[in-house]
Amino acid sequence: MQHTDFNQLFQRRKTNSLKWDDLEKRFGSDDILPLWVADMDFAAPLEVQSAIQERAAHGIFGYTIRGDSYTEAIVQWLQKRHGWQVHPEQLIHCPGVVPSLAIAIQECTQPKDSILIQSPVYHPFFDVVKQNGRVLIDSPLVFDGSKYRMDFADLERQFASGVALMILCSPHNPVGRVWTRPELEELAALCLAYDVTIVADEIWSDIVLDGHQHIPLATVIDNPALKVITCMAPSKTFNLAGLNTSFSVIAQRQLRNAFAKGLHKLEMHLGNVFGIVGTQAAYEHGHAWLNQAIAYIQDNLVFLNDYLMKRIPVVKIVQPEGTYLVWLDCRELPLAFKDQTSFFAEQAMVGLNDGQFFGPSGAGFQRINIACPQQILAEGLARIDKAVKSL
Ligand SMILES: Cc1ncc(COP(=O)(O)O)c(C=O)c1O
Known part of the structure; x- marks a missing residue:
């Protein structure tokens, strides 16, 4: 090793x-x-560096597609690290997680719809909601002096008054929570009950400390009516943010088609040559x-x-x-x-x-x-x- x-x-x-x-x-x-x-x-x-160097040595950097081995590397990673069996057709590729949040908002909600976040939270969540002309609803996390928790009573109140979509940060930046299964189950049940689409920003899923386990939100309830867009990337995991490469997992066909349409509207569906090579090497050998x-x-x-x-x-x-x-x-x-x-x-x-x-x-x-x-x-x-x- x-x-x-x-x-x-x-x-x-x-x-x-x-x-x-x-x-x-x-x-x-x-x-x-x-x-x-x-x-x-x-x-x-080193395997990521070598793969990129080898590709750079070729000297031609034209439009680049993602091969089956690329998709397979992601599928295997999710299976091995998170026990999550994802079908290749559920994957949609995008240059970044924040752009994915914007696309989800544009395609899955209407202007003036309410979108919920849980502060304190990664600041682009605020911007992406406001810049897309939606109404920002905050359901702040509750701090008991040592730990932050979701306020489920407040969430239910907000959902009841009409929330179209929520952006979940899991694991949570900046408070460092890795949400437990019971917490995620309770959240998913509420989203189902009030028909709220969840965009689960799971960019931090791979960096979990001893004694904790990341559970993809999409896996906690086996109900096809639950609308989840899970956004992930190798950028935090392997320090590859400059490669601008991410992907989303969307099991629901209707939601997936809507997201893919948004991506095409922006002409953002093609990949970055080094992002593709680096991501595949990272997931295969990292x-x-x-x-x-x-x-x-x-x-x-x-x-x-x-x-x-x-x-x-x-x-x-x-x-x-x-x-x-x-x-x-x-x-x-x-x-x-x-x-x-x-x-x-x-x-x-x-x-x-x-x-x-x-x-x-x-x-x-x-x-x-x-x-x-x-x-x-x-x-x-x-x-x-x-x-x-x-x-
Ligand atoms: C929760 C969260 N989402 C998204 C990002 C950035 O994602 P991207 O660079 O793919 O847009 C970060 C970066 O720190 C983050 O902490």
């Missing part, structure tokens, strides 16, 4: 990296240490790499817990069950919530995601990305420690 050195430091500046080359614009200085956008500072599996990456992320989480407990106890961790993003409860810092962004960027010189981006209930929280060599994480925490001590 190939062993990857996740401690290896890479120079990512001057590679057109959103995470490393956009700091001046986003945080006001290039000297910021970036621990923000969901992109890992790890190289993709199991061991992913297991090692998750183990490394778990070590970083232990490191983060230890560091905060010993040196910065005023900042508390909401323990993640999945993803490599950690939701930090900073409400006890002696600062107004609105001043946290400038504190972390200007005093600590670290780039985090301010909680308010994820909705009003995120105020007082910060999201930190721990998918980086531990040396980078340690440097970021030392900067935060120093800045907090100076408050």
Whole structure:
């Protein structure tokens, strides 16, 4: 088995990296240490690199189709990692998960329909609803001081007053929940009862920490009337976001046809040559790499817990069950919530995601990305420690 050195430091500046080359614009200085956008500072599996290099060496990059072996690699991955038997014809390919959310909204709802999200949540969920002229309904998750839960009573109230579609984040960015089977069953039953279509954004499904298991929402209730569009991608799993490659699984034929029509209307159905090659290699050969990456992320989480407990106890961790993003409860810092962004960027010189981006209930929280060599994480925490001590 190939062993990857996740401690290896890479120079990512001057590679057109959103995470490393956009700091001046986003945080006001290039000297910021970036621990923000969901992109890992790890190289993709060697098999992915080789497959892309080999294809690049061919030199011709014309319009590219997806062969049966591509689809088969996805089907096998879903079977092996999630015990989910998907038929190849249920797969629809798209450059990204966020574009897929937009297509689902355009094709499965009408202007002015209500679309529900559960904040604090990945901020493009807000934008994609509003930019497509739909009404945004928020059913905030409930935080009991250690864990976030869905508010089923509120969900039912909202569904009863007319919700056409909900966007589920599973596992959840930023709060790190990996929803349990009973939670998903309850949600699916409510969606069935009120005829709500669910777009399940399961882009984080492969990054689940020990003791937890991702369950695809589409598998929890065996009822063909349940309308689910499951959006997935290799981008978080293998750090391939720049390849712009994703897919959706849609069992219901009518829903699938509507989604496919939307994709064709935008002429977005053709694939990216490197995305196709890289994704296939990742799903065929990436199991061991992913297991090692998750183990490394778990070590970083232990490191983060230890560091905060010993040196910065005023900042508390909401323990993640999945993803490599950690939701930090900073409400006890002696600062107004609105001043946290400038504190972390200007005093600590670290780039985090301010909680308010994820909705009003995120105020007082910060999201930190721990998918980086531990040396980078340690440097970021030392900067935060120093800045907090100076408050
Ligand atoms: C929940 C969620 N959905 C979608 C995306 C991005 O998907 P894509 O780059 O395929 O549009 C992210 C990226 O962080 C995410 O966290």
